[in-house]
Amino acid sequence: MEKSVADTIRDITRDHLEQNNGLLFAQCITAVGWIQNTVPPHAPGLVELPMADVSGPGFAIGAAIMGRRPIFVLRFQSFLWLAVSPLVNYAAKARDIWGKGVPIFIRAIASEGNGTGPVHSGCYHNLFMHMPGTLVCAPMTPNEYHEVWNAFMQQDGPILVSEHRRSYLSSAEMPDLVRNDADVTLYPISASRFSTLEAIPILEKMNIRCNVVHILWLKPFQLNARVMDPLKRSGCGLVIDPAFEIAGASQSLAYDLMLATRRPVKALGQEDRSPGVANRLENGTPTPQRIVEAAVQLVRNKTTAPSTPP
Amino acid sequence: MSAPSTRPASRSADHGALPGLAELCPSDLSLEMFRRMCRARHFDEQAFLASRNGWLQSLVYLSVGQESIAAAISTVMGGAWIFTQHRGHAAYLSFGGDIEKLIDELIGLPTGCCRGMGGSPCIHDPNIRMIGHEGLIAEHVPIAVGAAYASPDSPVVCFFGDGAVEEDYFFGALGFAATHNLKVLFVCEDNDLSVLTPTSDRRSWEIHEVARSFGIRAVDVADDPWLVHHHVSELSRRLPAFLNCRTCRCYWHVGAGQDGPPEWDRFNIVKQQLAGLGLENAAATIEAESKAEIERLWKSRLQTPSAT
Ligand SMILES: Cc1ncc(C[n+]2csc(CCOP(=O)(O)OP(=O)(O)O)c2C)c(N)n1
Ligand SMILES: [Mg+2]
Numbered sequence: 001m002e003k004s005v006a007d008t009i010r011d012i013t014r015d016h017l018e019q020n021n022g023l024l025f026a027q028c029i030t031a032v033g034w035i036q037n038t039v040p041p042h043a044p045g046l047v048e049l050p051m052a053d054v055s056g057p058g059f060a061i062g063a064a065i066m067g068r069r070p071i072f073v074l075r076f077q078s079f080l081w082l083a084v085s086p087l088v089n090y091a092a093k094a095r096d097i098w099g100k101g102v103p104i105f106i107r108a109i110a111s112e113g114n115g116t117g118p119v120h121s122g123c124y125h126n127l128f129m130h131m132p133g134t135l136v137c138a139p140m141t142p143n144e145y146h147e148v149w150n151a152f153m154q155q156d157g158p159i160l161v162s163e164h165r166r167s168y169l170s171s172a173e174m175p176d177l178v179r180n181d182a183d184v185t186l187y188p189i190s191a192s193r194f195s196t197l198e199a200i201p202i203l204e205k206m207n208i209r210c211n212v213v214h215i216l217w218l219k220p221f222q223l224n225a226r227v228m229d230p231l232k233r234s235g236c237g238l239v240i241d242p243a244f245e246i247a248g249a250s251q252s253l254a255y256d257l258m259l260a261t262r263r264p265v266k267a268l269g270q271e272d273r274s275p276g277v278a279n280r281l282e283n284g285t286p287t288p289q290r291i292v293e294a295a296v297q298l299v300r301n302k303t304t305a306p307s308t309p310p
Numbered sequence: 311m312s313a314p315s316t317r318p319a320s321r322s323a324d325h326g327a328l329p330g331l332a333e334l335c336p337s338d339l340s341l342e343m344f345r346r347m348c349r350a351r352h353f354d355e356q357a358f359l360a361s362r363n364g365w366l367q368s369l370v371y372l373s374v375g376q377e378s379i380a381a382a383i384s385t386v387m388g389g390a391w392i393f394t395q396h397r398g399h400a401a402y403l404s405f406g407g408d409i410e411k412l413i414d415e416l417i418g419l420p421t422g423c424c425r426g427m428g429g430s431p432c433i434h435d436p437n438i439r440m441i442g443h444e445g446l447i448a449e450h451v452p453i454a455v456g457a458a459y460a461s462p463d464s465p466v467v468c469f470f471g472d473g474a475v476e477e478d479y480f481f482g483a484l485g486f487a488a489t490h491n492l493k494v495l496f497v498c499e500d501n502d503l504s505v506l507t508p509t510s511d512r513r514s515w516e517i518h519e520v521a522r523s524f525g526i527r528a529v530d531v532a533d534d535p536w537l538v539h540h541h542v543s544e545l546s547r548r549l550p551a552f553l554n555c556r557t558c559r560c561y562w563h564v565g566a567g568q569d570g571p572p573e574w575d576r577f578n579i580v581k582q583q584l585a586g587l588g589l590e591n592a593a594a595t596i597e598a599e600s601k602a603e604i605e606r607l608w609k610s611r612l613q614t615p616s617a618t
Contacts, residue, residue: 028505050476050512051447051504082446115369117429119396119445277368278418278426
C-alpha cells in the first residue's frame with residue numbers, strides 16, 4: 001500500500017526518535033489518534049508538554065541547543081501566535097548573533113471549516129516568512145515531506161513546516177503541469193493545491209488553459225526557470241494560499257514573480273475577515289470557484305489590455 | 311513520556327466534604343441550585359443529540375457532569391462579570407443566559423449569541439455580563455483580571471480548566487490580581503483532563519497551592535453544590551480568591567460521544583441527596599419541567615426556516 005503523508009511523517013519521526021536520539025515535544029500527544037496518526041505511539045523521546053504555549057517552544061529550543069534536533073508539534077496553527085516569539089526571536093536569530101544555529105523542526109498543522117471558526121482554523125506561515133532566520137515550507141506529498149526533512153537535517157536552523165490536515169490521507173505526488181499554450185500560470189500553496197486541481201477542469205471547460213507550478217518552499221522562494229518560464233509564456237499568474245492574502249505568502253510571492261518576469265501576477269488567499277463557525281461565515285482556503293473567478297479575470301484583463309503602454 | 315497516570319488522592323466525589331451542609335441549606339436554595347443544574351444538563355443532552363444528528367454548525371464543548379459548579383456559584387455571585395473558557399454552556403445557562411440564543415449560535419443562525427461567528431466555545435452575552443472567549447485556553451484570565459482592575463466595584467468570576475492553569479500567562483494574571491487585590495474569583499473546573507491527557511502526565515504541582523503562594527486564599531474541593539456554595543459565600547467576601555473544584559466531564563472533550571462512565575456524576579448524587587432531604591417530589595417536578603421546556607425550545611429553534 002502506498003504511504004500517505006501522515007504515514008510518512010510518522011515513519012520519519014520514528015526513525016529520528018529511535019536512531020538519532022531525537023525528541024518530539026507536543027501537547028496532548030496521545031489525543032485524536034496520536035495527532036492524526038503522525039506520531040509513533042509510545043516511541044522513545046516523546047515529551048508531553050504542559051499547556052504552557054509560550055514556554056513550550058522554549059523547552060524545544062533548549063533541547064535543540066543541546067543537539068537533540070527536536071520536532072515541535074502544534075496541533076493548530078492558531079497556537080503559533082503564542083509560540084512564535086521564542087521561535088523567531090531566539091531560535092531564528094541565534095545563528096546571526098552567536099554563530100551557531102538552533103535546529104528545530106516546527107510542525108504546525110493548519111485546519112479549517114467544520115465549525116472550527118475563529119478558534120481553530122487558520123494558516124499563518126507568513127509569520128515566519130516575515131522574520132529572518134527560518135526556512136518555511138508547506139509539503140503536501142510524501143516525497144516533499146522527505147525533501148523537507150532532509151533539508152532540515154542538512155542545516156542548523158529552525159524550519160517551519162506548514163502542514164495541512166487535508167494532505168494527511170493523501171499519498172499522491174503532485175507534479176507541475178506545464179503546457180505551451182497555457183493562458184495563465186497558477187502557483188498554489190499548501191491545501192490550495194488540492195483546490196487548484198479541482199479548478200483546472202472547470203477552467204478548461206471555459207477554454208482557459210492553465211499551468212500549475214506547485215510551491216513547496218515559501219522561504220527561500222527561488223525564482224528559477226521552473227518557476228518563471230511558464231509565467232513568461234502564459235503571460236499572467238495567480239498565487240493561491242490558504243492563509244490571509246494581505247501581507248501574506250500569496251502577496252509576497254506574487255510581488256517577487258511580477259518583478260522578475262514583468263507579467264501581472266495576482267494574489268489570492270483568505271478574505272480579510274475572521275472566519276466564523278456557521279457555514280455561511282467560513283473563510284478558508286480559496287475554493288475552486290474563487291480560483292476560477294480570479295483566473296478568468298486575469299485572462300480577461302490580459303486580452304483587453306493595451307499592447308503598448310498608453 | 312512519563313509513567314502511566316495515577317489519580318491524586320484529592321480526586322474523589324467527597325473531597326473536602328463538610329458533613330451536614332445539605333441539611334443546613336434552606337430547601338428553596340437547594341432546589342434552585344438543582345434547577346440550574348437541570349437547565350444546563352438538559353440543554354447539553356439536547357445539544358448532544360443535535361450534534362449526533364449533524365444539525366450543529368459549531369464544534370460543541372459539553373458541560374455534562376460539571377454543571378453543579380456554575381449552578382452553585384451563580385446563586386452566590388449573580389450580577390458579577392463572568393468570563394468562561396470553551397466549556398461555557400453551564401455557566402452561561404446558570405447565570406441566566408438565553409437558551410434560544412445559545413441554540414441559535416450552535417446551529418449557526420445570525421440570531422445566535424455570537425451571530426454564528428463563535429459557536430459553542432465563544433459565548434458572549436452583555437445582558438448577563440458574560441464576556442466571550444476566543445479559543446486560546448486561559449487567554450481570558452488576564453482579561454478578566456484587567457476587567458476587575460478597571461471596574462473595582464464589580465466582582466468578576468473567571469472559569470477555566472485544569473489544563474488552562476498551566477499557561478504561562480495564567481501566572482501573570484494571578485500575580486497581578488494578588489498585587490492589586492482585585493475582586494476576582496478564580497474557578498478551576500478541574501476535570502483532570504486536558505483533551506485526553508490526565509493532569510499527572512502534564513505536571514506535578516497543584517494550582518490551588520500556587521494561588522496560595524501568591525497570597526490568594528484558595529480552597530480545593532469536590533463539585534458538591536452545597537460545598538461550593540458554602541466556600542464561595544465565604545471566599546467572595548474577600549477577593550481575590552481561588553476555588554479548585556474536582557469534577558468529571560461525562561462526554562468527549564469536543565463533540566458528542568462518550569469514552570466510558572465518568573468517575574462520578576454529580577447530577578445523580580445530588581438527586582439522591584435531595585431525596586434524602588425529603589425533596590424528591592419537588593426535584594422530580596423541577597427536572598420534568600426543565601426537560602420539557604428545553605426540549606420544546608430546541609425543537610422550535612430547529613424548525614426555523616434557516617436552521618441546519
Ligand atoms: C493556547 C491554547 N493551547 C492549546 C489549546 C488546545 N486545547 C483546546 S481545549 C484544551 C484542553 C484544555 O483543558 P482544560 O483547560 O482543563 O479545559 P477542559 O477542556 O478540561 O474543560 C486544549 C489543550 C488551545 N485551545 N489554546
Ligand atoms: Mg480539564
